[in-house]
Every structure is written in structure tokens, then in C-alpha cells.
Amino acid sequence: MNATMNPLVSQLLGVDTKPCLSLYLATHRTQPERRDDPTHFRVLVRTLAESLEKDHTSTQITSIMEPFNELIHDEAFWNQRKEGIAMFRTPETFVTHHLDRPVPDLAIVANSFHLKPLLRLLETTDRYHVLTLTSERVRLYVGDRDGLSEVHLGPDVPLTINKVLGSELSERHFTRSNSGNTPRSIPHSTIHDEEEIDLERFFRIVDRSITQHASHPSGLPLILVGLPEQVSTFMRVKHNPNVLLESVATFPESLDMKELVERSWSIMEPYIQRQSMNLIANYHEHAAHARGLEHINDIATAAFAGRIDTLMVDANRQVAGALDLTRECAVYNDAAQPAISDVLDELALLVMRKGGKVLVLSTEHMPTTSAAAAILRY
Numbered sequence: 001m002n003a004t005m006n007p008l009v010s011q012l013l014g015v016d017t018k019p020c021l022s023l024y025l026a027t028h029r030t031q032p033e034r035r036d037d038p039t040h041f042r043v044l045v046r047t048l049a050e051s052l053e054k055d056h057t058s059t060q061i062t063s064i065m066e067p068f069n070e071l072i073h074d075e076a077f078w079n080q081r082k083e084g085i086a087m088f089r090t091p092e093t094f095v096t097h098h099l100d101r102p103v104p105d106l107a108i109v110a111n112s113f114h115l116k117p118l119l120r121l122l123e124t125t126d127r128y129h130v131l132t133l134t135s136e137r138v139r140l141y142v143g144d145r146d147g148l149s150e151v152h153l154g155p156d157v158p159l160t161i162n163k164v165l166g167s168e169l170s171e172r173h174f175t176r177s178n179s180g181n182t183p184r185s186i187p188h189s190t191i192h193d194e195e196e197i198d199l200e201r202f203f204r205i206v207d208r209s210i211t212q213h214a215s216h217p218s219g220l221p222l223i224l225v226g227l228p229e230q231v232s233t234f235m236r237v238k239h240n241p242n243v244l245l246e247s248v249a250t251f252p253e254s255l256d257m258k259e260l261v262e263r264s265w266s267i268m269e270p271y272i273q274r275q276s277m278n279l280i281a282n283y284h285e286h287a288a289h290a291r292g293l294e295h296i297n298d299i300a301t302a303a304f305a306g307r308i309d310t311l312m313v314d315a316n317r318q319v320a321g322a323l324d325l326t327r328e329c330a331v332y333n334d335a336a337q338p339a340i341s342d343v344l345d346e347l348a349l350l351v352m353r354k355g356g357k358v359l360v361l362s363t364e365h366m367p368t369t370s371a372a373a374a375i376l377r378y
Helices: 007-013 033-052 058-071 075-079 116-122 161-168 191-218 228-237 257-288 296-304 343-353
Strands: 020-026 084-090 093-099 106-110 128-133 138-144 147-150 174-177 184-187 222-226 308-314 321-324 329-332 357-361 372-376
Touching: 007 093, 007 116, 007 343, 020 033, 033 058, 033 106, 058 084, 116 343, 116 357, 128 191, 128 228, 128 257, 138 191, 138 257, 147 257, 161 191, 191 222, 191 228, 222 228, 222 257, 257 372, 296 308, 296 329, 296 343, 296 372, 308 343, 321 343, 329 343, 343 357, 343 372
Parallel strands: 128 222, 308 357
Antiparallel strands: 020 084, 020 106, 084 093, 128 138, 138 147, 174 184, 308 372, 321 329
């Protein structure tokens, strides 16, 4: 992904102070799991503090950990929770971000932020959007093969026909006639015609909002779910290039969440397989012309030179070590978590800073058996 596409990633890329603390926490919207979230958070905070003890004084640790400790009893913060939280801290920076999808619990202190879990949420081959359509409202979801979570775009993005059109809802139009010497009103159009006009106007505005606030920033494919006539109307007026041609043809309210995931994934799975095959073929085509790399040392050298167009890293692997900025190479170590730097993370940051794209992929979608692969610009 290009870092300029996401404000959070852009902000994190601009941070150059150390140490870099990264905390990821899976959170819950409902009880009884919800009540345990702060307890799990305290455990992760304690892990970060213990990781700082080797190289920092108690005064420094207290200062660095202060924002985390303040959040432990912040009820307003915990009331905002979605499916996960990502937090990033340096002595000069503290960034928190609520996530629409769960993440593995992690607490890492290193020389750079641990961004792979975040990047995987923002840029991955198996994520997608679902837009459910009715004549009264739409709902947007984001998910993968395991589930969907509703996306709340905020009060400035209305998703019901009454909020979108309000007083502009069409009125039936009439003309006066004296046929047969009896004045009467004749409607220009039927009620169905007026409803179709309203629906088109509603869907045009929804399409524009979803494109601006969801599809364009994420780049994710979008599956429509709705009755055939409503899907047809949306397809006729839409300009969103991310909308897939295949849809789920049913009344959305008739599906429970499990059925919605299954029907949506049945569309996405062959799409993802095609995308994966294209990605692998594209890499091997470049590799055949000496523009594809799979060894981390070679990738690091190319990354420092700004030659990488696309970097692919395995979401399920870590390479203990760091980038040596003086010698412009990767160095490795056997340090155990949480006080560990991941070469893959540092490569991703470097590539994005140089204007390249980063894809965090599941192991089965990687074009090589190594933890990373790169396509060169030249």
C-alpha cells in the first residue's frame, strides 16, 4: 500500500524517535468478554514496561508509560472500543487507533513500530467490503473469510434515504384537465416511477460517499447485497470502480451474519484466487527479467537504493533483526519477544518512505517460500 493513502500510516512513518512501543489488543463490543479487555490491556502494558528495563531508567520508563497507564481507568476511551486497538508510543508521540477487525494481542519494544498487523488490516488480498441495499437504508461491512464487522463512517455520512434526501424526497406531479368539462388531476408518473427516481438519487449519493470514505482509501473490492431490482439500480448509477459484478441477490434482512459471510465469501474466494495467481505470475515474470528478489539481504540493498516498487511480506513470520542505516544492510539477532525488532517491519517502513507499495500476505499467497519478495522498479 502507498502510505499516503492512509493518514495513520503517514503519521507513523513521520516518527523517527526511539524507542518505539507497539501495542495491539483485541477488544469486544459485548459482555462478558468486554469486561476483560482492560485486564488484558494491563498485562500488555506491564510487558512493555518490563521490556524497557534493560536500557532505560525508572524515571524514563515512568514517563514513557504514562499515557498507557492513564488509559487504564479512562471509561470514555473504553466505551469507544470496536474490534481492536492499536497504540504506538515514542518519548515524543502517542497514537491510539480503534480497529474494525480483531488483531492478535502484541506488545513490542523495538527501534521501529511493528506495523504488519496494521498494514494487514489496511492492505491484504483477502479483505473486502459488503454493502447491503434496501430502499430505505444501506449498511457497510468489512471482513475476510472469518467474519464481517459493520463499518461506522460517522454522522457526516448518512446512509438512510430520509437522511440523504430529507425534504427533497420526490412528490407526485399532477396536471389539470377539463376533459368532459370535469376538472381533474392527472399524475405525470406512477408511484413506482417516483420511488425509482428517489432510489436512484439515494444510491447516487451513497455511491459517492462509500467511494470517498471507504473504497478509495482502502482499495477493497465491494460486494452488493440486495434484491435484484435494487442491485440493478445501484449498478446503473454507480461510479465506484471497486464494485464487483457478481452480487448476493436477496433481501439483506433475511440473512443472519453467518449466512452473509458465507454468501459473500463464496463470491470473494474465486476472486482472491485469481488475484493471488496474478500476483504470483507477475512476480515470476519480473524475476525472470532480474527484477524480482526473494532474499532479504538483496531486498534490503534494493530498498535503501529506492528501487523497490512492491514489497510482499509474510504476515505469519518474523525475522529477528534490524536494518543497519550506516551500512545499509540487514543485521540479524536471536532476541526473544517482546524486545525484538523485525526486519520485515523495518523493510516495510523503508519501502513506504521511498514511495513503494507494501502488501502483507498470508503464507499461501506469497509468491516465494521466503518471508519476503520484492518487485523492482528497474
